[in-house]
Amino acid sequence: MSSHTDVTSHDHDHEHGEGMTAKKIWRVFFILLGITVIEFFIALYCVPQHVFSISVANPIYIVLTLAKAFYIVAYFMHLKFEKVGLVYSIIVPILFIIGLILVLTNESHHWIGLRGVVVPE
């Protein structure tokens, strides 16, 4: 709590000092574009030419996607510069989504077996 007491005076330069200038916006754009180009390079060159397999490529895609999501949310949506309370109220509920991913991917592996039983080939 005590860390909040001198917040008012800080906040003013906070907003002006760390806002998005046009230069920063274009930097984030080129980062997003670069990540997308890497994804295309993997999909159109690395996997078809057997540099590595699709099971290696998939985790790379997901990490790159999360990186892009971070740049969009943090810089374009400005969440990085909001108060920590707001950041946590948006980020922490995402844990529910991770929970659903864990539950349903686990469940789906059992469905393969069920399909074999119900619809024999």
Added chain:
Amino acid sequence: MSEAVSNIDEIKTTPWAGGHSPFKVEYGKMMMWFFLLSDAFTFSSLLISYGALRFSMPTWPAADKVFQSVPGLVDSGYPLVFVGIMTFILIMSSVTMVLAVEAGHRNSKKEVVMWMIFTIIGGFMFLGCQALEWTHLHHEGFWWASIPGNEHTLKEFFNEAPGVGLDAQKTAAQAFANLFFTITGFHGFHVFSGVIINIVITLNVLAGTYQKRGSYLMIEKVGLYWHFVDLVWVFVFTFFYLV
């Protein structure tokens, strides 16, 4: 009366004690964030269901075989090129949106209008591309509850895998078609409503509403929505076209 104030009557000044807003954002902007959080849950549920159904199938249509045309130019042989263009358009329109927000901070009405118009054009271009993509897939025989009737056509969308029969391919193709049109349709509907909202806000800017109000905060709020649409596309792109 004594001038000393007892501890209990002291005015609370810390944010969580009611001194001032702990989040330091305007009400509408905070509500936009919470709306987007709920929308994130909706899209996650759709995408996670897609993942679960795909994991539960022995086979799945290969993305580079389904999406290999550039509608209007070439029919096959160019996997991912068209969706690459779509992705570029949407990222670009996100950039023009932040530039509009940035111009709003400087109270520059002319620049806000210019960047908003670019954003709207980007939105329409994306919607046009999606319409072409849908039309193309529809001509190939994919739709809700519909897959290509010809078995040879259907086989061409799959990588060869031992022990996978035609029945499994039919089931997978149908699940793919339903999920693809539902999820990209729901996303496209968001893009469409985003374009409409952007148009309304741009008209307000032209009418001088925000100049009178003294702040272009409204641009930030619609900007949040627009970036969210871009964010969802990043995930749709990865899970439908790459993985």
